[in-house]
Structure formats: C-alpha cells, structure tokens
Amino acid sequence: MRDRIQKIEQQIRDAAEKAGRNAQEIRLVAVSKIKPASMVKEAIIAGQTLFGENYIQEAVAKVEEIGGDEAQWHFIGHLQSKKSKYAVGVFDLIHSVDSLKLATEIDKQAAKKGVVQNILIQVNTSGEESKSGTTDETVIALIREVAALKHIAVKGLMTMPAFFDDPEGARPYFRQLRLIKERINALAIDGVEMRELSMGMSGDFEVAIEEGATLVRVGTAIFGARDYTV
Numbered sequence: 001m002r003d004r005i006q007k008i009e010q011q012i013r014d015a016a017e018k019a020g021r022n023a024q025e026i027r028l029v030a031v032s033k034i035k036p037a038s039m040v041k042e043a044i045i046a047g048q049t050l051f052g053e054n055y056i057q058e059a060v061a062k063v064e065e066i067g068g069d070e071a072q073w074h075f076i077g078h079l080q081s082k083k084s085k086y087a088v089g090v091f092d093l094i095h096s097v098d099s100l101k102l103a104t105e106i107d108k109q110a111a112k113k114g115v116v117q118n119i120l121i122q123v124n125t126s127g128e129e130s131k132s133g134t135t136d137e138t139v140i141a142l143i144r145e146v147a148a149l150k151h152i153a154v155k156g157l158m159t160m161p162a163f164f165d166d167p168e169g170a171r172p173y174f175r176q177l178r179l180i181k182e183r184i185n186a187l188a189i190d191g192v193e194m195r196e197l198s199m200g201m202s203g204d205f206e207v208a209i210e211e212g213a214t215l216v217r218v219g220t221a222i223f224g225a226r227d228y229t230v
C-alpha cells in the first residue's frame with residue numbers, strides 16, 4: 001500500500017513538473033469505494049489522508065467507523081437530492097453537484113446544520129447521455145443560480161469523461177473543463193471562487209494534471225481492482 005501510494009505521489013510530482021506546475025496544488029483523492037475500512041486504515045498508516053467515496057450508505061458507515069479526524073472525506077458519486085442530508089456536513093467537498101434541484105436540497109440541509117457546504121459542479125464534458133453532469137451550455141446558468149444559495153460554496157468543477165484505452169483520448173475533455181473554469185472566473189460571479197478542477201483517475205491522472213487538475217481521484221491504482229462494479 002505504501003509503495004503504491006508513494007509511486008502515485010511521485011507520478012503526480014513528475015506530471016506537475018512536466019507541465020511547469022507546482023505539485024503542491026494537486027491533491028490525491030484515494031477512491032475507496034467498495035473497499036473495506038481496513039484498507040482505508042492501511043492507507044492512513046501509509047500517509048494518505050484524503051479519501052473519496054461514491055455510495056452514500058457505504059460512505060457514511062465508513063466515515064463513522066474511521067472518523068473525520070483521521071482523514072478527510074470527499075463525496076464523488078452521484079447523489080440523489082433526497083439523500084443529500086446524509087452527505088452535508090460529513091464530506092468536506094461534494095464533487096458531483098449537477099442540478100439546481102440537488103444544490104437547493106444541499107443548501108437547505110446545510111442551513112439546518114448551520115454549515116456552509118463546499119461543492120464542485122460536475123460537467124458532462126464528453127456529452128454521453130449515460131453520464132451525469134450539467135453540460136458545457138448550461139453550466140454557467142447553473143453556477144449563477146447556485147451562487148445565490150447562502151449555505152453552499154462553489155469551489156470548482158469536476159468531470160469524468162468516457163473511458164479511453166489511451167489516456168490521451170481524455171485530454172480534450174480535461175482541457176475543456178479548464179477552459180470552462182477560466183470562462184467562469186472571468187465572469188467574476190459573486191460568491192463563486194473556482195479553484196478546483198477534479199479530473200483524472202487511475203488510467204489518466206497524469207494527463208489530467210498536465211491540463212490543470214487540482215484533485216485527482218485514484219482508486220484502482222491504490223486499492224487494486226474492485227470486485228464488482230455497481
């Protein structure tokens with residue numbers, strides 16, 4: 001575990017250097033979905049402190065077992081509005097907000113708990129119908145609406161392009177997300193501070209870093225293949 005994490009950290013530094021970026025701007029989100037809490041604990045011992053989870057019930061159980069002091073938790077999976085009450089205040093960042101309906105519910109739950117919930121807006125850059133995310137055309141309108149919600153802080157954007165055997169295949173979509181971020185920042189919308197770009201997984205995080213990723217979500221390369229996909 002320690003070797004795998006150190007190898008990825010090294011790859012992150014190398015990719016950052018290649019792109020002329022500061023590696024300190026890039027955080028590794030260890031995606032522990034479907035993997036047991038015991039493996040997360042191993043990763044913590046190996047020095048990893050930031051974890052990403054996809055399935056709300058599993059995630060909440062794992063966070064309860066391991067605790068929020070030992071590690072930081074991000075929610076990266078699809079979130080149904082009616083489940084948002086379980087995520088708000090538990091996760092430091094929700095990567096996957098893709099509709100006003102979901103944002104409004106998160107805002108309501110955050111107000112109830114007296115917190116401001118950090119979120120990213122998920123953009124479906126590759127335009128597949130099966131993928132969640134707002135589109136290139138609708139993202140700015142959505143962000144303007146979400147910016148008006150008082151208990152939400154928009155921190156950036158997330159994307160998950162289609163799978164490519166060659167990681168270069170994902171590059172245009174990563175680049176597109178960076179350009180959307182730049183466009184939004186140029187609009188200087190009140191309450192919106194776009195810093196984070198969550199993009200890149202085990203197979204393509206180096207390309208994502210070259211295109212500006214600040215959060216890379218790596219599961220398989222740390223924890224091994226998952227037994228099943230949900």
Ligand SMILES: *Cc1c(COP(=O)(O)O)cnc(C)c1O
Pocket residue numbers: 031033054076077160201202203217218219220221
């Ligand atoms: C599972 C998952 C990952 C990690 O994928 P790997 O290929 O195992 O690194 C990253 N992001 C999201 C949204 C995921 O669901």
